[in-house]
Amino acid sequence: MKTPAVTVRFAALFLGLLGVGGAVASCQSAGGEVAAAMHTPPVAVAAPAALTPSPAATDSLAPTSLAPLPGVSVELRAAVAELRARLGPEVAALRPEVLERACVGYLTLRQAGRISRPGILAVADMDLPSSEPRLWVLDLRAGKVLHRSPVAHGRGSGDLRARRFSNTVKSACTSVGFYRTQDTYRGKHGLSRRLRGLDAGQNDNALRRYVVLHGADYVSQTYMQHHGQAGNSRGCPALPPDQYKAIIGAVGEGGCLYLSGPGLESKWLAPTVAAQRLATRGWE
Incomplete structure (x- = not known):
């Protein structure tokens, strides 16, 4: 049976691998390029790409439906x-x-x-x-x-x-x-x-x-x-x-x-x- 201290260290390592508990700071230039992220956890592993799709990949290309302007003769x-x-x-x-x-x-x-x-x-x-x-x-x-x-x-x-x-x-x-x-x-x-x-x-x-x-x-x-x-x-x-x-x-x-x-x-x-x-x- 694990001691409480071992359990705490195991939980901390598991959360660190998931990237939980650390703030991610980024900035975006006028050209739309995202700067490298700074992770605060000492150990961090990037999440699988399938879990973090880029905004461009998830954006729909279909425009919002727009009804004809009312009152036009x-x-x-x-x-x-x-x-x-x-x-x-x-x-x-x-x-x-x-x-x-x-x-x-x-x-x-x-x-x-x-x-x-x-x-x-x-x-x-x-x-x-x-x-x-x-x-x-x-x-x-x-x-x-x-x-x-x-x-x-x-x-x-x-x-x-x-x-x-x-x-x-x-x-x-x-x-x-x-x-x-x-x-x-x-x-x-x-x-x-x-x-x-x-x-x-x-x-x-x-x-x-x-x-x-x-x-x-x-x-x-x-x-x-x-x-x-x-x-x-x-x-x-x-x-x-x-x-x-x-x-x-x-x-x-x-x-x-x-x-x-x-x-x-x-x-x-x-x-x-x-x-x-x-x-x-x-x-x-």
């Missing part, structure tokens, strides 16, 4: 469908429900005078995985796709899929909603464009959080080919190094950027106002 819905047809196969992965919301918001914001760049709409479906090119810059008047690219989401929002969105300072999350593109400057990421969030409580802390359009190596083709997805930002919709300057130039100042995500509620999704604007001014 037959005429407005037909106009968006016609626009989609003109934009062609490059928008095949842009869900019709997301495009419709983006267009309604654009028209409402133009009517309200909150955006000033005519005909240019940038829309990102942040409910798609970051492995996909999920940002489109559209010329609504010409019916052309100006740019399509990957775009990163914040590390606080998730790994492969963005599952949490926040307007809170230092949350490192993506904030969904409509943005007005502001002026440009040169910072640590080079050319960058400021973003003003137009949805109260959803993204209106964007300027305080320094949420901007900028380029990042962790959205490059090389990074994505190696990792199978984009890395994570600190909340900015970061862009590929070989495309960010052209995209920043195309959206211009006073343009409309729509970051779509689950649970978004926006006062700019006003179909009646949007229909009136389209009837009188078109996509101008």
